[in-house]
Amino acid sequence: MHKVIVVEDDRIIRRGICQAIPWGEHGFVVAGEAGDGEVALELIEKEQPQVVVSDINMPFMSGLEMAKQIKERSPETRIIFLTGYEDFKYAQEAVKLKAFDYLLKPVDSEYLLEKAIEAAADWEKESVKEKRILESLPLLQQKFFQKLIREGDYRVDVENELLGLDVQLEGPFFGVILVKNTIELDLEGHFFKEKITSFISSHFNELSCLVMNADVGEYTILLSLENDHDSRKGELAQALFNYLSKEIDDTITITHGRAYPNMFEIGKSFLEARVAMDMKHIVGTGKVISLDETVSKCDQKEELIHDLELKLENQIKSGLPEKADEALFDLSTAIVDRKTVALADLKVLALKFSTMLFFEIEKWKKEDTTSSFNSSNVYKEIMELRTLTEMTEMLHSLIEEWSSAMYKKRENNYYSHVDQAIKYMQGNFHDSSLTLQKVAELIHVSTPYLSNLFKIEKGFNFGDYLLELRMKKAMELLGDGNIKTYEVCERVGYSNPQYFGICFKKYTGFTPAEFKKKFK
Known part of the structure; x- marks a missing residue:
């Protein structure tokens, strides 16, 4: 049965909606009713109904205000608004809040029931879709890591693949921990992963990370780190090993790769953790192993x-x-x-x-x-x-x-992709729409590929070089003294004078006006 809650300050109308409509015959149960938004919110949070039928104009808390909070407390609930006011502003707000429908009073009972059935069907469709996504996510994660092992991080667009798996980490550095138990603990494959996730949430809740399925009995932890020497990666690996060794009657091996400054380079960290895991037959199982510690044994x-x-x-x-x-x-x-x-x-x-x-x-x-x-x-x-x-x-x-x-x-007098990008930037830095993605498309390479090349070949990133081009030109123009700041702003590729001023001061230590006065 689908739950419906009716919110209406007019008691007669409210009782009519609850009792006159044959809800039960169409797969609904009236899970509650309320005369204002404040009371309704408590009911909605408790019952998590599929459908809410609500008046818009009510005392204490309007239907619109209530709907904003419903999106936080019961985000999947479909809302059908009723109103006696043919005022377009209510419809506009209803659309902004993604209400399922907006009906004018007096509303026909059969028509309201029809809309409630449609809303419940829409909820059901979305629920099935989300369930399928959740059920398939572990398999998709495993396929991604298997592809990474098979093809290497250089041939896989790691950043786009992770975005497709809804992975979002802030950085600025990224690293990987790999956790392996010798046997799968249950048919569902959830128990081990839940243990890992629960421990991290309880003991390292300040650390931004995500636990993903890498293989049967093997899980990858993707981490946001402060720098390439962030000690929390090693601390988490050791603490997690100590915890799992006590909780699980099985041999646990944990490895971790190095930290890298770009999201797409997280593939390198995974492969390093993977290699260290493969070396467990040499250095031993039931321990924490890092790639650096492994190769240092050579000394x-x-x-x-x-x-x-x-x-x-x-x-x-x-x-x-x-x-x-x-x-x-x-x-x-x-x-x-x-x-x-x-x-x-x-x-x-x-x-x-x-x-x-x-x-x-x-x-x-x-x-x-x-x-x-x-x-x-x-x-x-x-x-x-x-x-x-x-x-x-x-x-x-x-x-x-x-x-x-x-x-x-x-021998081929190679002219690199980065050189091509730099040449284009030097001639087009005044274009306010100039971005890494745009330049990458123009020279027919991927965005993460070009970003990586800048760092490796030139030792600086795309954004820093573009900023330097624009600031040097701005300094040259302002030094002439006969040009307005907003004109300089436009000629060096900025559409917002305030933002240009912030960038200029950060780069030179002076505001445009101060620079103009001092150096003209």
Whole structure:
């Protein structure tokens, strides 16, 4: 049965609506009635009715005021307004409040019942839709993370995919924690996730985060962080591990990746947490593992091997693939001579240097959309390594990939997407509609892709560069002294003089008027 509540200050009309209309025959039960909005709100909050039939003009609290609060207390409730006043302003307000319908008194009983049936059907349709979305969300989340593992964060538009899953985090930095239990705890798959969510809400409620399904018995926690060294990620991982270990009779392993400054880079953090989780067979289960802690184990070796590792690391950082290949050969030779490095240590070593080489390859090859390079596949190869030779060959192939991409770019006198974007911005900074999305569309790349390229290639972001272009031109114009501030505002791409003034003072330390007076 659908619930209906009648709100009308005229007692006779109210009783007529409640008793004269055969509600029960059409699947309704009158769950309550009230003579004003204040009394009705208590009823509505308690009963959560599908339909409310209400007069608009009532004492104490009008129907419109009541409707505003209903949207907060019982947002799915459909409201049908009744009024004896043919005043358009009431209809306007009713539309703004998304009322289901607006009927003029005296209203025909059959017509009111017909509208109530339509309202209940609309509620039912929306309810089924939302239920399907909620039921399918865990599967959609799993598909997203599986796609990320299969294709890598470079080929997946992570930001748009997350928005499609209704993921909204403020940042400014983002990180991932991955939680794994060895067996699924129930057929519904809710119990483990609810434990995680409940703990975070109770003990880390100030931390903006979201728990998502990553796989069977595996959950991802997406986090908003203050900076890339935010200690709360590690604190949450350890505290959650301690809690789950006591609550659940199962082996729990928790891993976490690094923090990144862009939402679309959260894919990197997930893949790092995923790699650390795959390494649990090497470093052990039933603990908290971070990628940084995992790769740092490479430093616990004999002095010669340690020195050669540092040499290889420095050659990669210096951008010298030939020298890096030589250092790799020396390192593998030293390991053979010592005969003391375990297979587990080799895998961790491979993980450390492959991670560094991924970055170099992506830096030089990011414009090549036809490239088949996939870091996720290499991570899988690491887990299957059995010999030092296999490790050396894998790293050697990555160095060759890096070298090839580097020299191909230089030989072709490569003109990057960022260079194209900058050239366009320099000629069009006066356009007030100029945005990252607009520029990305003009040069035929995605918005997150271009944003990432700015940071990696140039060391600054799109917004900062656009601001600098506009402010330098504004300073030049104001320095002439014969131009009005509002004219400068328009000529450098601002439609709002007040906002222009705020940006100008933030950039120069002076208001436009102060700058003009001081430097003309």
